[in-house]
Amino acid sequence: MKIRTGDIVTHVQRLAAGEAGGTVPDEEPPVVVFVHGLLTDSLASYYFTLGPALSAAGVDVVMYDLRGHGRSTRPTSGYRLENFVEDLALLLEGLDERRPVHVVGNSFGGTVAAGLAAWHPERVATAIMIESEPPVAVWNRHMADGLGHARRELVRQESIDWIAERYGSHTARLSKGAGRILEATTLAEEIPHGQVIDDDLSAIRCPVLAVFGDESGLSAQVPSLEAKLPLCRTVVLPRQGHSVLVEQPNRTRDLVLDWVREHHTPAARLETALSGAPR
Structure with missing residues (x-):
């Protein structure tokens, strides 16, 4: 549906x-x-x-x-x-x-x-x-680091080959799909700047x-x-x-x-x- x-x-x-x-x-x-x-x-x-x-x-x-x-x-x-x-x-x-x-x-x-x-x-x-x-300020910083690394690495065939060798072909296919999402959208730039709640x-x-x-x-x-x-x-x-x-x-x-x-x-x-x- x-x-x-x-x-x-x-x-x-x-x-x-x-x-x-x-x-x-x-x-x-x-x-x-x-x-x-x-x-x-x-x-x-x-x-x-x-x-x-x-x-x-x-x-x-x-x-x-x-x-x-x-x-x-x-x-x-x-x-x-x-x-x-x-x-x-x-x-x-x-x-x-x-x-x-x-x-x-x-x-x-x-x-x-x-x-x-x-x-x-x-x-x-x-x-x-x-x-x-939870969506607090430190989470935004963690996401900026993680998504920045993913955006750099998941578009490289060498990285996909390494994932396939270490974790198998299924994980490599998923990782390649993730790279396509990061290439086609502004997800990596936007998520680290989203709304947050107070740290308490x-x-x-x-x-x-x-x-x-x-x-x-x-x-x-x-x-x-x-x-x-x-x-x-x-x-x-x-x-x-x-x-x-x-x-x-x-x-x-x-x-x-x-x-x-x-x-x-x-x-x-x-x-x-x-x-x-x-x-």
């Missing part, structure tokens, strides 16, 4: 609760929206990991391709974080989805999830960030689950997230780097499903509503 979201058309796939097997729930199910990462990713990373499993467990699932990725429109410009966040808000509107959603984001997708929680709190029941950073994270009031690998540098955020977000739970997986979703899909599935079920009770929904109310 494709839906107009502002200046682009977004490719989206839905799996209703029970559609992928399992039992259709008697009451209104929770809805989970999956947001993938940048450049080498698409909704397929969830379609082949978490999406069908959550549908079978009684969850309404929404998966979509970010602008510039997969089967969504690839404009030459319009790649600040706020563009991605607004795409998601407009997608929910286009789907006529009125329930607060649980937003699961991997890597950059987790930053989009945090942005939606900060700028559209009425839309978000909880945010689940997998190997992600006070804009994020919903419950947050943050999942990291212990061998990833992003796990260093754990003390800060726990101190700044009163409704935050962190999980650090042992012997794991940045590729948590790909390498630990079953563990990630269980963490997400348990979290969504825990926060779908009437008491949890009331607490979430109160946490998002004006202070």
